[in-house]
Amino acid sequence: MAMDGQSNGKQSTTAKPAYKKVEDYIRESMQSKLLPPGSLLPTERELCEMFHVSRMTVRQAIMNLVNENLLFRIKGKGTFVSNLEIRKHLTIQGFSGEMLALGLTPSSRLLKLDQESPVEEVRKALQLESGEQVYHIERLRLADGRPMALEHSYLPLHLFRGLDQIDFEVSSLYDTILQKYRIPIGYLKQDIKAVRLQKEDALILLEKKHGFCLQITRTLYNRNNQPVEFSKSKYHPEKYLLSIDVIQNPV
Ligand code: 16G
DSSP: OOOOOSTTSOOOTTSOOHHHHHHHHHHHHHHTTSSOTTOBOOOHHHHHHHHTOOHHHHHHHHHHHHHTTSEEEETTTEEEEOOOOEEEEOSSOOHHHHHHHTTOOEEEEEEEEEEEOOOHHHHHHTTOOTTOOEEEEEEEEEETTEEEEEEEEEEETTTSTTGGGSOTTTSOHHHIIIIISOOOEEEEEEEEEEEEOOHHHHHHHHSSSOOEEEEEEEEEEETTSOEEEEEEEEEOTTTEEEEOOOOOOOO
């Protein structure tokens, strides 16, 4: 399919620049769902052939859309149409449950599963005596294979013996708490703030060296008001929208 590009090498002052034609074509294809969310864009070479333009022109168009977060690149795989803006409701649900409810496939890359002495913040949140140990799980959480959050979970060792035998690349922590350890959840408390990512985290989550994220710190309690998990989740800033529903008290 050939589109009119700059084939004669000339442009009138009012004519659309060639990169803009490519850009508009991609925008329109996204709107009409010819390129639905998550889909792979034609290759640079295919776009060059379609529009009879140079690779630089195609790159300019793609770069503009990447800068607007409408497209994103995965090294070695290509350029994709952005899709996910997760409307995260503040409910007692784990990542896997939340993603499944949205029709997305959750998965995890396990970065750490250790037994350790907690830092003060974790020890206090879990109401542990000094000397008590925790399991520390670090996971990159993905939806449909795309990085959504970096998550550290800390659980008291004395409540979760044997937790390090579980494969958290495939298992849900909340399912494990409920079904394997038979701990019913009572309530949770959480704090939300924007934080600057450290370089290693930015590289994993955003695939760039710098950036911010939305951080949620959550303490989960059982029905006896005992803390069972403390977690820090760093959400991809462009893929999350926190949604808070407030219900009017009956008067
Ligand atoms: C959510 C929780 C996190 C929990 C995880 C369990 C927030 C802010 N945090 O990400 O505390 O560890 O879910 O997910 O929602 P999983 O059951 O899929 O392992």
